Amino acid sequence: MPKTVLIVDDDPFIRKLIATTLEDVAGFELHEAADGEEALEVADATTPSIVFLDIDMPRRxxxxxxxxxxxxxxxxxxxxxxxxxxxxxxxxxxxRAAGADLFLTKPFSPLDLLRLVDELGAS
Known part of the structure; x- marks a missing residue:
């Protein structure tokens, strides 16, 4: 069963960078959202295993x-x-108080992202 990944960022470039980096990781089903409100809708529909969540976004x-x-x-x-x-x-x-597990500091390289995913045991 594929791992579902939700990518949430108001910057389409960041969403594309993450999606492009992870699209070849076996067993990933990728979903995107442009803000927190959309993220909640997509999460309810997909039950993600991993959520990449930007902090500074409009609406929520x-x-x-x-x-x-x-x-x-x-x-x-x-x-x-x-x-x-x-x-x-x-x-x-x-x-952390809200329940976050990890942090990825922008700007990050695709290699940083792949290392983090590897540490999560997802690749």
Whole structure:
């Protein structure tokens, strides 16, 4: 059964970078969302194993989206990786309190992303 990955970022370039990097990883089913509201809808429909979640987005930010995902059956067991340009900031503490598992600091290379996925045991 394929692992479902949800990529959430308001920047289409970042979504494309992650999707392109992961599209050849065996057993991944990729889904995208442009903001937190859309992410919740997609998560409810797909029950992702891994969520890459940007912190700074319109309509609903990543921290509140993370907290809401944790309250829903579709996101309760997902590995949530926060995407942030401000690692080590107050955003990290808020993200951890909301239920985030890991952080990936922007800008990141495709190699950084593949290493992280490998550490998750997903490749």
């Amino acid at each position: 930010d990543g921290i509140s989206t993370c907290a809401e995902l944790r309250r829903r059956p579709a996101g309760a067991d997902a590995t949530i990786v926060m995407l942030t340009a401000a690692a080590g900031s107050e955003y990290e503490a808020g993200s």
